Every structure is written in structure tokens, then in C-alpha cells.
Amino acid sequence: MKWTNIVATGLLGLTVGAPVAAQEAEKVLYFYNWTDYYPIELLDKFKTETGIEVILDGYDSNDTLIAKLQSGGANYDVIVPSGYLISGLVQDGLIQKINTAEMENFPTLRDSFKSPEFDPAREYTAPYLWGVTGIAYDSDVVPEAEMTDSWKEIFEPREEFIGNIAMLDIPADAISAASWYLGIPQCTESSEDAKRILEVLEAQKPKLKFYSADSTVDRMASGEVAMYMLWNGATARAAAQRESIRFIYPEEGTPQFTDNFAVPINAPHPENAKIFINWMMAPENAAAVSNAIAYANAVQSEEFMSDQWKNIEAINMPEEFSDRLRPTEDCSPTARDLRDKIWTRLKG
Amino acid sequence: MISRENIRRVTLLSPSLTMLFVMIGLPLAILAWISLLQRGVTSGVDWSAPLGLDNYIRLLWEEDFDGTIFFHTRYLEVVLRSVLLAAGTTFFCIIVGVPAALWMASLPKRGRDVIVLLITIPFWTSLLVRNYAWLIILRDDGSVNWVVNALIPGDDVGLLYTNTAVFIGLVYSFLPFMILPIYAVFEKFDWSLLEAAYDLGAGRARAFRKVMLPIAMPGITAGAMLVFIPCLGAFITPALLGGGKTLMIGNLIQLQFGPSRNWPFGASISIVLLALMMLFLMGLALWKNRRSQ
Numbered sequence: 001m002k003w004t005n006i007v008a009t010g011l012l013g014l015t016v017g018a019p020v021a022a023q024e025a026e027k028v029l030y031f032y033n034w035t036d037y038y039p040i041e042l043l044d045k046f047k048t049e050t051g052i053e054v055i056l057d058g059y060d061s062n063d064t065l066i067a068k069l070q071s072g073g074a075n076y077d078v079i080v081p082s083g084y085l086i087s088g089l090v091q092d093g094l095i096q097k098i099n100t101a102e103m104e105n106f107p108t109l110r111d112s113f114k115s116p117e118f119d120p121a122r123e124y125t126a127p128y129l130w131g132v133t134g135i136a137y138d139s140d141v142v143p144e145a146e147m148t149d150s151w152k153e154i155f156e157p158r159e160e161f162i163g164n165i166a167m168l169d170i171p172a173d174a175i176s177a178a179s180w181y182l183g184i185p186q187c188t189e190s191s192e193d194a195k196r197i198l199e200v201l202e203a204q205k206p207k208l209k210f211y212s213a214d215s216t217v218d219r220m221a222s223g224e225v226a227m228y229m230l231w232n233g234a235t236a237r238a239a240a241q242r243e244s245i246r247f248i249y250p251e252e253g254t255p256q257f258t259d260n261f262a263v264p265i266n267a268p269h270p271e272n273a274k275i276f277i278n279w280m281m282a283p284e285n286a287a288a289v290s291n292a293i294a295y296a297n298a299v300q301s302e303e304f305m306s307d308q309w310k311n312i313e314a315i316n317m318p319e320e321f322s323d324r325l326r327p328t329e330d331c332s333p334t335a336r337d338l339r340d341k342i343w344t345r346l347k348g
Numbered sequence: 349m350i351s352r353e354n355i356r357r358v359t360l361l362s363p364s365l366t367m368l369f370v371m372i373g374l375p376l377a378i379l380a381w382i383s384l385l386q387r388g389v390t391s392g393v394d395w396s397a398p399l400g401l402d403n404y405i406r407l408l409w410e411e412d413f414d415g416t417i418f419f420h421t422r423y424l425e426v427v428l429r430s431v432l433l434a435a436g437t438t439f440f441c442i443i444v445g446v447p448a449a450l451w452m453a454s455l456p457k458r459g460r461d462v463i464v465l466l467i468t469i470p471f472w473t474s475l476l477v478r479n480y481a482w483l484i485i486l487r488d489d490g491s492v493n494w495v496v497n498a499l500i501p502g503d504d505v506g507l508l509y510t511n512t513a514v515f516i517g518l519v520y521s522f523l524p525f526m527i528l529p530i531y532a533v534f535e536k537f538d539w540s541l542l543e544a545a546y547d548l549g550a551g552r553a554r555a556f557r558k559v560m561l562p563i564a565m566p567g568i569t570a571g572a573m574l575v576f577i578p579c580l581g582a583f584i585t586p587a588l589l590g591g592g593k594t595l596m597i598g599n600l601i602q603l604q605f606g607p608s609r610n611w612p613f614g615a616s617i618s619i620v621l622l623a624l625m626m627l628f629l630m631g632l633a634l635w636k637n638r639r640s641q
Contacts, residue, residue: 224488
């Protein structure tokens, strides 16, 4: 009967899953990034220059990323959390120190990105891209109208857009947009505020076509919807395919995000991760990303930037709008409970 | 008394028992445990929290601003919607599945094999991909809209991102699970029984009701189980085809583990879902028992 025991122990060993032994020599990197947020061709260049093969996997929201990290099962080497998540990730011991400030290409960063509030000494993170969330719309639908710079356009849409509008299916984003519209702080802990936010979202819901954060560029460019609460880079890429697409920087408050490279605590190839992060801070490579997916990077890379995005307003924000930008914050558990309440009532 | 025979039995069973314990028992126990804890401050689970039923109470009762506790139906509605949608899907699958299986069984051997193959072909691709295909079919510029507009000129049908679309997607996804077990029963059906029924004066409808249906019953109950249970936890279909506008239990659980970052609450909903399925199975077993007496 000995073989059964062997099989049983073998199975046990398999399911308990011993952590993969250190494989620093292995030329592989597991990269977990937002979908549609990295030009795949650039990975070939990275492989040619460093010999490291990158395996890319995608997620659709910061929440998905956190859930994956928290479950501990996902062995990624490089992740791209938004700035407001970083302090929580550090506090929970989910990301490791990489000492970005000592990396060779660190001096090429723009000064404003060298010491962010969430990681003042740049010990844990390196900047990737940044952008804003606003309203994308097809100006052909309303050729006559003068659109205002307000969240009102999507929460109380004009007749022409009704039934052809989409919202990001990310509770934090949709709810904070409604908060800005109502002049409520983005992480409100007041039930009264939550009630008002819910009312706005509920009134908007019948006018929507769907909630989704997937394939946003295609859906906007193909005309499946004529208005979308959307990120500026995605809007720019949609506009490159459909010229009539415009972008609104809402004056009540335009959420701004900065996404950062970080290395999870259990990354199987942390050394490769550092090589990758340093490589991404080289102006030439940072510019290649911006040229391909139309989000601004954090590196002094003007000389490598192409001209194709110059006339698209979604990524060339007029200087006077800069006081509309509001960095996204991470909310307290109480505020998150309220958001959960709003969201389940809205969808329930 | 431990006989040699018993030792032999236990030893031979040990691989599957270990597997059941490690891969099903243990995770379920962890899930149940987490459902009694509280979430951590930034995310995850506070493992040192005292055990309590708060997460289950939250499902039905809620504290108002002034501290009074009142009953709310927010989550109950989601559960009810899921049960109704799953029941509707099961019912529709039976309506379509029984005639389909009957027809398959009446074909010659080769024809049957071909049809069985055709029914299983969709399983070669992932559910996600098949649901995306429906996204394209049901779209305003998709084929369904095109055909309907060709027959009855008018506005766009606007099927996509509605509950109807979710229903279509669910029926499509789970129909094979209904057809195959019923077919398995009908395949072995002794057609001379039907002739006997005719000889004894039964009409077609009566013969079907009194002879075929009782024989098909084990297949139908097996099919109902295979459709209803996964349907109750369906997650992809409502998210994709429903346009994220309505929640089913599956989406509610995802919301807790994802955006709301409240794993313990998500775990408690999962346990409730499990209990619901258990109830359904027990009800089915009781009903079968009563019938066979």
C-alpha cells in the first residue's frame, strides 16, 4: 500500500504549494498592468536589450489589483498601482523597497515626480504615467450646442446623448465624479451626502447604456456610445480614430491619477523588476509609451515625443485648467462602506 | 474491530479523501471562518478580530444615523433576483431541452453522435469568449437587430445591456447541461413502451405525460441541478450582457472582494449562497423521496 501514501503526500505537497525557489538567473518578468496601458511592441525591445522576457497580464481597476495582491496567490514582479494606494500597500507590507532614487535613470525624472507625498524618498515606487478622468463625447451628436465644462453634461445629459452614455464600472470613480458634481468631498463619511450622491446616480442610470471599464477606446471610437466618463489618454486614442471626439475637464473637479511601478513583496524576480523599472525611466522608452497610448509620462522626454497627439485636446490640457485637477484619495473604511451602500443600491 | 478489509478500504480511499479535504473542506472552513471576522483597515482581513455574526446580520439589518436598527431588503432583492433568474433559466432550459433531447434520441445512431458532438463543441472555448460573441450578436449593429429590422422596420431593438440579454446569455450558456442528461435517459428509452401506451388507448399527449415524462424525470432533475446551481452564482454573463446595470449574487460577492474591499462580508454572502444551493438540493431530494413512495 505504500504507493497510495506516496500519491497522497504528493497531492498534499502540490496543493499546499511550496513557494517557487529563488530563480534570479531566470530571464523572465511577470508584469501586471492595467489593460490597454502598455505598448506590447516595447516589450520586444526590452527583451532584445536585456534578454528578459516579459509576460504581461492585465487588470481593470485598482480594486482588482488589491484583491489579487491580498490573496497572495499571484506572483507578479511589477505592478502599476495608482498613487493613492501606495501608503496602504506599504503599511500592509504588500510591496517591497526598490530604492528608485538610487537607480541610474532616476535623474531623468521631472522634478515634480521625484518626491511625491505617498513615497517622499521614492523608496518603493517609480512613476509610470499620469492622467485625468473626465468626459469624452462625440461632438457630431451635438453639432450646434456649446458644451459646458461641467459634470452636469453626463449626470443630466442633453436629449441627444440619452441612451448612448457609459460610465466607468468602478464605484470609486463613478461615485467621486458625482461627488465633485455635487460639491461633496470625494471621501465623504456623511450618510446625508451619500444619499444625495445616490440620487444623482439613480437619476442618471436609466439614461445610460452600460457601466464598463473594458475596451473603452474601441467602444468610444466605434460609436457604440456617444459619451463616456473616461480617462484622457483613452479619449485621445479614440479621437485618433474618430476625429469628432472631444474631452471635458469638469470645472467642479477633475480627478487626477498618477500610476506607479511597484514590486510586490513576494515577487519571484525582484532583480529583473528593478532592471525593468530603471529601463522604463529612460527618456526614449518613456516617450515610446506616451507616443503609443497617449498618456503623459513623468520623464524629461520631449525630444522623443511624436507630433501625432499635438492637436488632441484630451491630452493637451490648457494651462488655465490646472486648478481643476484633484488628486484621487484613498478613502477610509467608513467612506468605503458608504460607497458600497451607494453602489449596491444603485445596481440592486 | 478494525479488519484488514477496512484498512484496505481506507488506504485506497485516502488519496481522494485527502483531496476532498484539502481542496474543498479546508477552503470552505477558511471561508466560513473569514465570514465571522472583520475586514482590515486598508484591505484584507483583520485576523485578530473577535468572531461574530455581524456580517450575516448586515445582510438584513442596518443601523440608521440615529443608531436604531432597521430591516432592509437591499441584499434580499439581489438574492431574490438571482433565484428568479436562475429558476427562469432552468425552466426555459427544460422547455427547450426535453423536445431537443427527445428528437436526438429518435435519430439513427450516427445522427445522434453528430448532434452530441455539436452540442459539446461550444465547451471547447471559454465561457467568457462565448459571452463576448453574444455581445456582438445582440449589439445595435449586430445580426439580431438587423434581422428584426428587416422583418419589422422600426427602431433598434436595444436588446443588449438589458435583463433579457442576461437571460438569453444564461439560457445559451447552460442549455447543454440540460439537454445531455435528458438525452442520456431518452437514449435508453424502450420505444415499445410508447406503442403499448397507444395500444392501451392513450393519445400522444397522454402517452408523453404518463410514460415518457416520468422516465425522463431523473434526467430532468439532474439537468435542473446542473443548470440552477451554476446559474445562481453566474457572474460573467450579468456583468457583460447586462452592462453592469444589475447585480446578481455573483456580482455582489465580486463587489465585496474587489471595490468594497470587505472580504469578510463577501465571505458571508458566499456562505449564504452555498446554503441556498444546499436548500435547493435538499428540497429536490425530499421531493424525489416523496414521489418515489
